[in-house]
Structures are given as C-alpha cells and as structure tokens.
Amino acid sequence: MGTEFTTIYWRDMLRFVRFRALLFSSLVQPALWMAFFGIAMTSSFDRFAALYPVPAGAVAVPYLTFMAAGVMALTTLFTSLFGGISLLFDKLWGLLREILASPAPRSHVLFGISLSGMTKSFIQVIIIMLFGLLIGVKFFTGLTILQAAVAVAGILLFVGVFSLGFLFLSSTISLLMESPEGLQAVITLLSLPLFFVSNALYPAESFPPFLQAATAANPLTYLVNGIRYFAIGPDFYALGNHYMYTAGDVVLSFLALVLFALVMFAIALRTFSRAVVS
Amino acid sequence: MDGPVIEVANLTHSFKDTVAVNGISFSVKPGEIFSFLGPNGAGKSTTINVLTTLLALQQGTVRVAGHDVASDPEEVRRAIGIVFQEETLDRDLTVWEILEFHGRLYSMPHAERRNRIDEMIRLVELELKRDVLVKHLSGGMKRRLEIARGLMTRPKVLFLDEPTLGLDPQSRIHVWDYIRQVNREGTTIFLTTHYMDEADSLSDRISIIDHGRIIASGTSYELKNALGQDIIYIETADDVKTTTVLRTFSEVKDIRPAFRGLSVIITTDGTKCLPAILDRLKAEGIEVMSANLKKPTLDDVFVHFTGREIRG
Ligand SMILES: Nc1ncnc2c1ncn2[C@@H]1O[C@H](COP(=O)(O)OP(=O)(O)OP(=O)(O)O)[C@@H](O)[C@H]1O
Ligand SMILES: [Mg+2]
Numbered sequence: 170m171g172t173e174f175t176t177i178y179w180r181d182m183l184r185f186v187r188f189r190a191l192l193f194s195s196l197v198q199p200a201l202w203m204a205f206f207g208i209a210m211t212s213s214f215d216r217f218a219a220l221y222p223v224p225a226g227a228v229a230v231p232y233l234t235f236m237a238a239g240v241m242a243l244t245t246l247f248t249s250l251f252g253g254i255s256l257l258f259d260k261l262w263g264l265l266r267e268i269l270a271s272p273a274p275r276s277h278v279l280f281g282i283s284l285s286g287m288t289k290s291f292i293q294v295i296i297i298m299l300f301g302l303l304i305g306v307k308f309f310t311g312l313t314i315l316q317a318a319v320a321v322a323g324i325l326l327f328v329g330v331f332s333l334g335f336l337f338l339s340s341t342i343s344l345l346m347e348s349p350e351g352l353q354a355v356i357t358l359l360s361l362p363l364f365f366v367s368n369a370l371y372p373a374e375s376f377p378p379f380l381q382a383a384t385a386a387n388p389l390t391y392l393v394n395g396i397r398y399f400a401i402g403p404d405f406y407a408l409g410n411h412y413m414y415t416a417g418d419v420v421l422s423f424l425a426l427v428l429f430a431l432v433m434f435a436i437a438l439r440t441f442s443r444a445v446v447s
Numbered sequence: 448m449d450g451p452v453i454e455v456a457n458l459t460h461s462f463k464d465t466v467a468v469n470g471i472s473f474s475v476k477p478g479e480i481f482s483f484l485g486p487n488g489a490g491k492s493t494t495i496n497v498l499t500t501l502l503a504l505q506q507g508t509v510r511v512a513g514h515d516v517a518s519d520p521e522e523v524r525r526a527i528g529i530v531f532q533e534e535t536l537d538r539d540l541t542v543w544e545i546l547e548f549h550g551r552l553y554s555m556p557h558a559e560r561r562n563r564i565d566e567m568i569r570l571v572e573l574e575l576k577r578d579v580l581v582k583h584l585s586g587g588m589k590r591r592l593e594i595a596r597g598l599m600t601r602p603k604v605l606f607l608d609e610p611t612l613g614l615d616p617q618s619r620i621h622v623w624d625y626i627r628q629v630n631r632e633g634t635t636i637f638l639t640t641h642y643m644d645e646a647d648s649l650s651d652r653i654s655i656i657d658h659g660r661i662i663a664s665g666t667s668y669e670l671k672n673a674l675g676q677d678i679i680y681i682e683t684a685d686d687v688k689t690t691t692v693l694r695t696f697s698e699v700k701d702i703r704p705a706f707r708g709l710s711v712i713i714t715t716d717g718t719k720c721l722p723a724i725l726d727r728l729k730a731e732g733i734e735v736m737s738a739n740l741k742k743p744t745l746d747d748v749f750v751h752f753t754g755r756e757i758r759g
Contacts (some may be wrong), residue, residue: 172554173551173552173554175551176548176552179548179551180537180544180548183540184537184540185546187539188539235568261535262537263535264535265499265534265535266531266535267549269553270499270500270501270502270524270527270529271549271552271575272521272524272525272552272553273552273553376655445503446679
C-alpha cells in the first residue's frame, strides 16, 4: 500500500488554503446559517414546543440545539456533494492527464480528493459546534471533558464516513460531466429531496408513510441520528417528539453509512478506471 | 532490455467516424531518439495517448518497456514520462510545488526527489521563479517547467509531444541539449514535432506520418538519400514548357512547383547534370532567370512524401 493518496490530498488542501475567498466563505457560511436561520426559527418553534408538555424528569431540548445537529449534517451534505468538483476542474483543465498517466493508483486519487473533502467537512462541523455553543446551543450537557471528547470523536466518525460516501458520489458525477454547470444541476436536483426528506430540521415522525420510507433510505437520516446521539444524548424531547436512541440504533446507523460509502466508492472506482482523456 | 522498448503493430484508433491512426507499425530500440514528423491532424498525439495508456487500445498491439498497454497499463505508467502537447500545469501551484507533486506521484524517495527538483530547476533555469505561482510565469517558462517535470523521474521512455512549441530559439536549443543529456543517461525518447530542424538534429530515426499512416521511415540521412542526390531550383520564363523538357531527362525523378519556379529532384550528381539541363533549355528557347543546386533537406523529404509544405 503506497502513500500516493497523501500527495493528492496535499495538493487539494494546498489549493483550499490558497483560494482565500473560497476558504473564507466555507468557514463563515455554516456559522451564518446557524446565526440567522437558527435564531429566527428558534423563537417561533419554541412557542409550539411549549404546547407539548414534557414528562417530569425528561430532557426537553430547545429548537436551536435540535437544529444545530441538523445544520451540521446539512453542511456536510452540501460540502461533500460539491467536493468532487476539483476532479471536474482537473479534468477540464487537463490536469487529470498528468495524474492518469502516472503510476498512482486510481483508488488513491479518489481517496486523496475525498479525504481533503472530508477534512473540509470536519473543519466546518467543528466551527458550527463552537459557534453553536457560543450562541447557546445545549450540546454535551452534563458530560465530563473526557466524555465530551468521546462524543466529538463519535460525531466526527459519523461525519467522516458520510462525507466520504457523498464525495465518492460527487466524484463519479464529476467524471461523467463535461461542465461545472452540469454538475451544479445534478447536485441541486439531488440535494433538495435529500434535504427535505430527512429529519435534519424538523421531525420526520409525522411524515406520511411513503415519506417515512424515503427517510429511512436517506443517508442524511443516519448521520443526523448519530450526531444527535453524541451531541444531545440518547433520550430527549424536542418539538413535542420523544427521541430515543439505543446503542444498537447508533451502531446500525453507522453501519448503514459505511455500507453507503463502500457502494459509492465501488461505483466511483469503476467510473474512474474507465476514464480516458478526451 | 535487448528487444525494442516500444513495439507497435497494426495500431488503429478511431474517434466516432474519424480514423485518427490507421494501421501503423513501428518499433523503437532502447536508447534511441525516435521522431514522428507530420502535419496537423496526422495522428501523432493520438498515437502518444494510446502508447501512454491515456486512450484505451482499440485495435492492434502495443508494448512499451516490455509491457502490454492493454493488459498491463500500470507497469507501462511506471516506466514512462510525458510532456503533453497542451499545457498541463496547475496554475495555482508554485514551480517547486509542481515538481514536488509530480515526484510524489511517482513515489520518488524524499531525498532523491528534493535533489532532483533542485537539479531540474537549475537545468531549465527557473531558479528565480522557484516559489512563483505558475500563473505568473511566461509561456516559455511554463513549457520549460513541463519539460523539467517530464525529465525528473528519469523514465525508461520519455514521450515528448511537440516539446519546443512556443519556445524562443535559444530555449529550443537548450531543450534539445536537455533531451540529448537524458537520452545519453539511458532514456529512450519518442518525440513528435513539426520542426524539421528539430527532428533532423535530434533523431536517430524518423517516421513521417500523414492521415494516420506512416509514409516513410528511416534515419534522416536515409530519408534524404531516398529522395535523390540533389535538388535543383530553377526559375524560368515558362514553367510548363520547362517541366515538359525536364521530364525527358532520365536523371530527373520528380518536379514540383516551388516558391518561385520549380524544384527538381535528380538522382545523379547535380554539378554534372545542371549544365546539361541549362544547355537543353537554352536550345529549346526557354529563358532561365536563375538556377540553384542544393542537397535535399528534411523539408524537401517532407514535401515530397506529404505533397505539401508543413501545415502550420
Ligand atoms: N478527442 C477527440 N475526439 C475526436 N476526434 C479527435 C480527438 N482527438 C483527435 N481527434 C482527431 O484525430 C485526428 C488526429 O489528431 P491528433 O491530435 O492525433 O493529430 P496530431 O498529429 O497530434 O496533430 P497536431 O500536430 O495538430 O497536434 C484529427 O483528425 C483529430 O481531429
Ligand atoms: Mg498533436
């Protein structure tokens, strides 16, 4: 096993920090989303939540906290769906030829690009957590430092596998597309249903059955489950719903994401090994 | 390796309804500098793309450095280096980073890589641009950087697709020197070019390719000799009549219109033949303005085989 993927990773990160505007917007955007959307929605949602009494002794979670987990998941989704674009640009600028003609294995190229996308998601998720805590998100309440560290590691594990899955998907689309506009169109088409048919910003429990089935097939659901479990806890009330995650649920959610990432990797590798220079 | 380092048999490659390469066969011996000379669209880059595994083999067999491009592309990639015809540089990296990236892509060990990068930067005289972004380099500097990159891994076979495109005359001569130098150190070179002087000065052997077919092959000397002994440029008052008269000479192999007048390929020593020709034309009453004798050049060979001046 060589280390060529670190080379691809290195170059992609170099470009990330070099494009100042892109770097800046990717760091500030999630915080802005939290600030405006979160605070605006919280004041109205929390009024509804007051209508549903919570049993004595149970944890009631304010909407801001509930949605912070969702914003982390959505930010990861969007960043990862676009992450493959560097492969598209490499293809369009002809840079992919240097890589394709080199002995670096195709799997390493995919992996290197995706690892750099994953790093970007990590950075964004950490910013949201920090900024969220700053504006009053109740994450990790009652945890010791060590427990909180484990929870953060758990969140990053979920975010990592999820983002790799979507980065592989994004790479596949990029390899098949001829222009950034084409990629943009496909991604917009993909991201909207993923976004809405999920439990990221509102409970999915009250969806009609067919939408619930769609929610169960949506990787975003499993990511949100994982994040909520680690950030908020295994048992809480939000928006009048009772949320309970057993350790088994969390492991299953994680395995679902692993399966998703593996399938996406296989598809991306297959597409890539057939790629030729045009 | 004793056998040929590149072996191509009956290679055909098509794009939709365009047959870009049409059943070519050739081989290149280890240590050679081999050139493909041909007009635009002849199929040179397509051939290189197949040989470097960038295009999938459609028809024929191709072996590079002992490995089959269809069944063993990874081994082929390990053995080759390429300088592409079109710019293939990340504009947002520095000169040093471009070379570092390339060396790492080829798994060059750290110390060797760093030394080689310094050596390459010196070789192509980009010392002052070492930490400058590619987008701030001039066109010729970018080309030199690409050449440095192609040379840095010391591949068994180096493919150069019009390497001196866009270089000033001095840089071209320098690049020829680098090419000769890596070649002396054991790298086999496959070169494509439009420049006759380049092919002539660098190549051990040349193939002329047109419309996807190889139409002539040999050393520069052989190609010129195949054409004829000498060429006479003659300018007369009546080219048509002159042509008719000249056709009666058994020494005359070919007559073509030249820039002004005619270019006449002859198979014997021109210094003997020319006076006889002039006498005949005078006897026929054709006025001769000028006559000029020279040895065939590669340009003449090219025009002879492709039927035209280089399509630039
Ligand atoms: N990707 C492609 N799709 C369709 N046709 C192509 C493609 N690449 C090359 N061709 C066609 O194949 C033929 C050979 O092209 P090629 O690039 O091999 O020529 P070349 O000898 O390198 O020419 P030049 O000196 O201009 O670089 C041309 O007719 C060209 O139009
Ligand atoms: Mg070409």
